[in-house]
Amino acid sequence: MIRVVVVDDEALVRSGFELILNAADGIEVVATAVGADAVAVVRDRRPDVVLLDIRMPDVDGLTVLQRLRALRPPPTVAMLTTFDTDEYVLTALHSGAAGFLLKDTEPGQLAQLVRSLAAGGVVMSPKASRTLLTARPGAGSSxxxxxxxxxxxxxxxxxxxxxxxxxxxxxxxxxxxxxxxxxxxxxxxxxxxxxxxxxxxxxxxxxxxxxxxxxxxxxxxxxxxxxxxxxxxxx
Missing domain, CATH: 3.40.50.2300 (Response regulator)
Known part of the structure; x- marks a missing residue:
């Protein structure tokens, strides 16, 4: 069973993701939380995957990501956002996120992406993928x-x-x-x-x-x- 925690400031998003994922085989949302409670909840529930909102009013998602990455062992974290913005793609991935998903990801695809994350995979929305994969190879290399x-x-x-x-x-x-x-x-x-x-x-x-x-x-x-x-x- 893949254990998931959903972190988002919007109750509708938390309940929606929980409903979709709990209906999928082999996946259980063990907790949902707002940003300020995220680290404590993850430390207590020990999920395999955390779906983390990148923009929250109480605490910045990238700050939460850094704190989650400092846990031992750290969970796999994918960022949730309504903005498919290049800046956030690169910042989140360089900070240790294993994925970057839009909140309007198709319900039928969401469970598949969570399974990939739990298996150690990397998942990104289409524009995020294009941003990284079409970047000029060698650009910025040292x-x-x-x-x-x-x-x-x-x-x-x-x-x-x-x-x-x-x-x-x-x-x-x-x-x-x-x-x-x-x-x-x-x-x-x-x-x-x-x-x-x-x-x-x-x-x-x-x-x-x-x-x-x-x-x-x-x-x-x-x-x-x-x-x-x-x-x-x-x-």
């Missing part, structure tokens, strides 16, 4: 970032490209003929070598360093955008 990518083995680079391409760990294993345990080891090594906290940051670093500018994985990224989400792997 020699230090490129040097970190150079530390990866050929196989680790293959795995990183597939992470950015939207494949889950099982899918990466199937594509590269590797076991799930081996993929997990590769993901852990990639995060350590790149000195990043999660798969989103690793994919963004790879983008800035130009690793994705060779046509690898383009089909999967395009598919992710068409489906309305980009899903990454988990370790």
């Amino acid at each position: 020699g230090e970032e490129a040097a970190r990518v150079e530390r990866l083995s050929d196989r680790e680079r293959d795995v990183l490209v597939l992470i950015a391409d939207g494949l889950s760990n099982p899918d990466i294993g199937n594509r590269l003929h590797l076991s799930a345990a081996t993929v997990k080891d590769h993901v852990s090594a990639i995060l350590a070598k790149l000195r990043v906290a999660g798969r989103v940051q690793a994919a963004l670093l790879a983008q800035r360093a130009g690793l994705l500018d060779d046509g690898q994985g383009g089909q999967g990224r395009a598919q992710g955008s068409r489906q309305g989400s980009t899903q990454g792997s988990g370790s």
Whole structure:
């Protein structure tokens, strides 16, 4: 059972998401909360996934995100918003969010996205996906970032490209003929070598360093955008 906490200042949003997700197989909303209570509720209920409003009157969603990321172990957090704004996409993802969803996400798709988040995936609304995936590769990259990518083995680079391409760990294993345990080891090594906290940051670093500018994985990224989400792997 995937345990979910919904954090939003609007009671209608909280109850709506709770109703939709509790009707889905294998998902349970264990609590809902406003921003000021979010950290205490998450610490008490220990959810697998937190759906967190990015704009709340009592406390900023990005501030709550930082506090949730400091918990041990931290939950997987996806940001909820009515604004598909580039600034918030990048800020939230660089701050450790594993996803960025619009509040008007189709009910039939919501449960699927939550399952992907629980499996360690990355999910984003279509415009957020396009913002990241159509950014000029190598833009803003530094020699230090490129040097970190150079530390990866050929196989680790293959795995990183597939992470950015939207494949889950099982899918990466199937594509590269590797076991799930081996993929997990590769993901852990990639995060350590790149000195990043999660798969989103690793994919963004790879983008800035130009690793994705060779046509690898383009089909999967395009598919992710068409489906309305980009899903990454988990370790």
